[in-house]
Amino acid sequence: MQVIELVERLGRAARVETYTNDTVLFRRGDPTRHMFGIIQGQACLRRTTFEGTELIIHRAHEGDLFAEAALFSDAYHCDGQALAGSRVAFLSKLGVHSLMQDDGAFASAFCQRLAGQVQRLRSNIELRAIRSADDRIIAALSLRVGTGEANYDLAGTWKGFAQEIGLSHEALYRALKRLERANRVQRQGRSIRLGVKQLGD
Amino acid sequence: MQVIELVERLGRAARVETYTNDTVLFRRGDPTRHMFGIIQGQACLRRTTFEGTELIIHRAHEGDLFAEAALFSDAYHCDGQALAGSRVAFLSKLGVHSLMQDDGAFASAFCQRLAGQVQRLRSNIELRAIRSADDRIIAALSLRVGTGEANYDLAGTWKGFAQEIGLSHEALYRALKRLERANRVQRQGRSIRLGVKQLGD
DNA sequence: CGTCCGCTTGACTCAGATCAAACTTGGTGG
């Protein structure tokens, strides 16, 4: 279930806002009235540590849901901010709840989305536990290619990929070069082929 | 909603198995009939990388759900294994689906659990992006203490805590000692107080 | 009483972060 579908499904219980500047969506302690969907741009959840420094808890990108936990809480636990140039859908908490109550198929689809999230996040955490940049990249790519496939076309940029798997972009580019030299991958722009070693010789 | 409650709620659609040895719960490609709840011990999800090495995608502990994504898929995408000494609940896919369909409150509670998971996983990922062990620990503790509180009683062991935030236990102990010397925390066994610096002097 | 496991400290290593700089690439607008 895409964010857009969710907005359509909710009808009057959803509205979309466009922000040219960074804008606060909610503050910690505010009563929860909405969860959010990022249609364009980015948003982030922030909390202040005990020592007063800002801690970013989550960066949401295009297509992500944002502050889902608000559905099940009376007050927000963090500060939420939309970054400049974002389009954000406000999804009414009550609207979502009543849909979930009345429409089993909707509830199921919503759970599906969350379950998928959980799965991806968990594997991402384990991925980041791989210390070696080379191995982490191979593992990340292996998770993304379909069964039996060897080719993978990167959706975004390599720089973005680096961030997704928790590497600096420099480290990523260097590792890619090493992997190519070792014939573990073969790359052309944003397309990559795995396992040249086994297939080639 | 705890795993035990889920088992009770499902009635005949759930059963519990106890394993004395490591046991395969399902293999990649098997048709999905169950998701699982870990009542005792551990289980893990594994996949094989393109190069043939084993990649652990998820380690589930006591109280965790396991392979939730199976609810929304025809076949398992990974191998699932229960470790020796585990008690694992088999939760029928059909059972969960029909409950979700018929009982809005159940669907809601299930979503709540997943949403909470998502939130914790996301913040955990951001947490692990903090390079400095000292700062990561402060941030992790800050997320765990209640608002206004300064004290935190560790649920498990420090070693376990180290693992949860992605540090070696040695690095954790050294960092704790540094933080104590700098009066940023005050520790007694598994109880810790944050922000001594500001409060003390 | 012995064993396991969490805790603690020391010494060493190294791979990835960081800072810096150059080069592509793509798109915008005049």
Place this chain on the structure above:
DNA sequence: CCACCAAGTTTGATCTGAGTCAAGCGGACG
């Protein structure tokens, strides 16, 4: 069509701090 700008890509040099291996302590538990 070209000037220009922003962002991604690439490479180099340096450094730091967390991982790792090793070893000793102490409490819990059978």
